[in-house]
Amino acid sequence: MKPIWLVDDDPSIRFVLEKALARENLPTRSFTHPREVLDALADVTAGDPARQGPQVLVSDIRMPGGSGLQLLEKVREMQPGLPVIIMTAYSDLDSAVSAFQRGAFEYLPKPFDLPKAVELIRRAVEESQREEVTEERQTATPEMLGQAPAMQDVFRAIGRLSQSVVTVLITGESGSGKELVARALHKHSPVADGPFVAINTAAIPKDLLESELFGHERGAFTGAQTQRRGRFEQAEGGTLFLDEIGDMPFDLQTRLLRVLSDGQFYRVGGHAAVKSHVRVIAATHQNLEQRVKEGGFREDLFHRLNVIRLRLPALRERHADVPMLTRHFLQQSARQLGVEPKRISDAALARLEQFSFPGNVRQLENICHWLTVMAPAQVISLQDLPPEVLEAPLVPVAEPVAATPSPAPVPLPEPAPAAAAMAPVAVPSQGAAGWAAPSADASIRPLGDAVAPVAAPPVATPLGWEHALEAEAQKLLATGEPDVWDVLNRRFESQLIRTALVATHGRRMEAAQRLGIGRNTITRKIQELGLDAADEG
Template identity: 85%
Template sequence: MKPIWIVDDDPSIRFVLEKALARENLPTRSFTNPREVLEALAQIAVGDPARQGPQVLVSDIRMPGGSGLQLLEKVRELQPGLPVIIMTAYSDLDSAVSSFQRGAFEYLPKPFDLPKAVELIRRAVEESQREEVTEERQAETPEMLGQAPAMQDVFRAIGRLSQSQVTVLITGESGSGKELVARALHKHSPCADGPFVAINTAAIPKDLLESELFGHERGAFTGAQTQRRGRFEQAEGGTLFLDEIGDMPFDLQTRLLRVLSDGQFYRVGGHAAVKAHVRVIAATHQNLEQRVKEGGFREDLFHRLNVIRLRLPALRERHEDVPMLTRHFLQQSARQLGVEPKRIAESALARLEQFAFPGNVRQLENICHWLTVMAPAQVISLQDLPPEVLESPVYQAPARTVATLAAPAASVVAERPEPLHAAPAPAPASGAVPVFAPQSGSGDLSVIEGAAPVLVTTNVATNGGWEHALETEAQKLLADGQTEVWDVLTRRFESRLIRTALAATHGRRMEAAQRLGIGRNTITRKIQELGLDAPDES
């Protein structure tokens, strides 16, 4: 562990703290004034291998050669996540207040109770290590893997967003890798040098989630013994990933909406606004449109988050990636366990490709870890696969038909009695991807200019209806040697959809656009492109 840095011109204070921390197996390094500390930090910055940065900084407030408060300000600039404890006299109230205002972790009054001082330093160490874990996880995360067309669409979308810090909503089933996409969006963005901070809003109790997100002031509630930075402050200058946003409590949704709208927030129990320069990426496996209809999710927050939406395919929709992912996870498990990587027979790989993977990529990773431990030989054979794979029926992708919509994802992912399994789209010549964004001046959604149409899939063998009619028409055009079938059917579909919406709203374009879930600019442009003779809004 990195040492605790102690800064005090009083040798007795340094001695007492050094001995007390040594008994707790906490390494220390001592300095007599702020200038020495800044020189040491400069040596670390230029890569001096003999020096290690601090885990926590404990500094007196008044010393020859500079004050602890000035040191605090400079350290916060150099290492924003470093907890700093300021030592001060009982009567020095102004100094204590200034310490907190400038971002100190806590202040330690002199003369201090030694066990309490050690306990405080331990809490600061835990806070420091918690932030280090986030950074380490980001550094260790490999690039995303995938050769399937559906994943190539995702990669192209990440590339298109690489110059932007726009808010993104990632949708997809649990275990499909939404956090990996969020990390990739961060890594390939203008704020890549900033921190990536992730929080699962479903995994934290409601009573603690507000403090986790926004932090709290000392004394804000029972047990709040110190001021604490929340995830928004930890992500300053970087990206905050809000996983399972659909499970966020309704009252906290209001606070989040205010941060996204105003760019500032208040710590729990605080009265001073804190600026938030943070890119927000949210993810959910839920149908947020349905959650809005049911009253469980704020509609205005949904539109704030749904600036650009990326849908991550389930593993069963990209079964051609299973061999590559399997070999990757077997290598990864072997490294973690310190053993020789196992190989897998083609028969076993073929069976894995026929598995539905209800737990998606996460389930495949767990299976590979299980095989690394449990498979008896170095080559994994078919019979070595776990029972859930061997005993499950062979997964057959349902018969599909592809219909194109110039409508937002909102009209595609509405809940149905049975889950839909989306098929990879045949990439159009433009290389477009299924990404969604609002038109200028509108909070509604529309397809990004040049993007591939949305895919709607269904089992025509059991459902019939208009989807079956669409399949029949597509087959007829293809059999007749018709070219550009995609564009032909898209125009016909859009024309009928817009005409029907305008008829239902008596020609009012704004209302028709709202009912369809697109912007007014979009419906106006589509009417012109399709040559629809629609009455203007009354």
């Protein structure tokens, strides 16, 4: 691991931190002046093999001949992702605010509690290592991100289709990234050197859509003063992406079918057939089979488009990808706004993973843009998340496994009546994006090899903690205990804090974050409840 760089003109501060970090097996390198730090960073940047850059920088704010805040600014220019902890006096609140505004990871008040200082530095180390891994992943996978099994199946399908120009129908909810998949299919195809042209058939008025698709001749209608090439001609030799194909007007569906079957079309007002050599990829959030039954979509066109069907999972079906996507979008938003990228705490990430994301990946991208602008600190905490996330009910984080895309849907059997007594099963919605039956069938498989539903066993559910609390309260009330409220509250808070400290290996600040309370609150509670020994252990 790279060393922790310590910058302070006070040798006693450097000595204490060096010894404390050595006990934690954290290497250190000490400096007495900001100029020494900048020179050392310049050596690292120049590629000196004898020099190793810092994992974390801990700097005093007031030193002879230099300021920690000025050092922070210059370090952020040289190494933007390096966590910097600024040490400052209790009364120097303006400096603490300035440190955060300039991108400090955290500030450490002097005089500081040594275990807290070590805990803070270790958290910065973990954040630094996490950012390094994230940057490596983003460099390796800049085109599309996804490690969840459902997304891996999509990637495999794109790979299998890379040698073909077959027509593909992409289904999935709005905001799930259907155009990204279409672009990937084009990029990894035999027509990758040709143009990629996209059109949203739901966003263009019906009267203009025909001209947009097929072009028009001069004088074809009022205002047509010149000949105009349509999207089919613009996409010649490449790929035409027809988004929201389910909203295409019925009469235009006939013209599209003719192009797909004959390979030629006529411009509006034209009499000469135009040859078309275009690969067509279509996408929809609608159930096209249902639209066919209702008479809103041509059945023959449906079969022309449904050569290969590729279902894109909703974000709630791939919760494991939320942390990776969140960090990616935070980096992207920072680049767009010209600011330093913000980091996100584990507690905030955990809450995002438990959000249902009705707007899918697009909603997550918008949330990250909102956080880049609105979150007050450089590290996004749980409380910084927008109201729609904090106020939404939690959803279980379950990762259904999606099947390899199939060219045609397979109808599912009707569920047996006993299924109503089963434990909840993660099955995709049968609405906008859940109608591709192969994936729905696959989502049942993780329960076991048997497909037939198994009735739930007789009621043998253990009583919840509320029942145990009720029994304990009744016992205390029966014995005449005068302070039942205080007794049970102390026991409840003690157990909750102990459990959080065990989960965070004794790190108080992280425990407070995950419990959703302030660090001053958890310190006060630990003292009041006499948990200091448990915390230090």
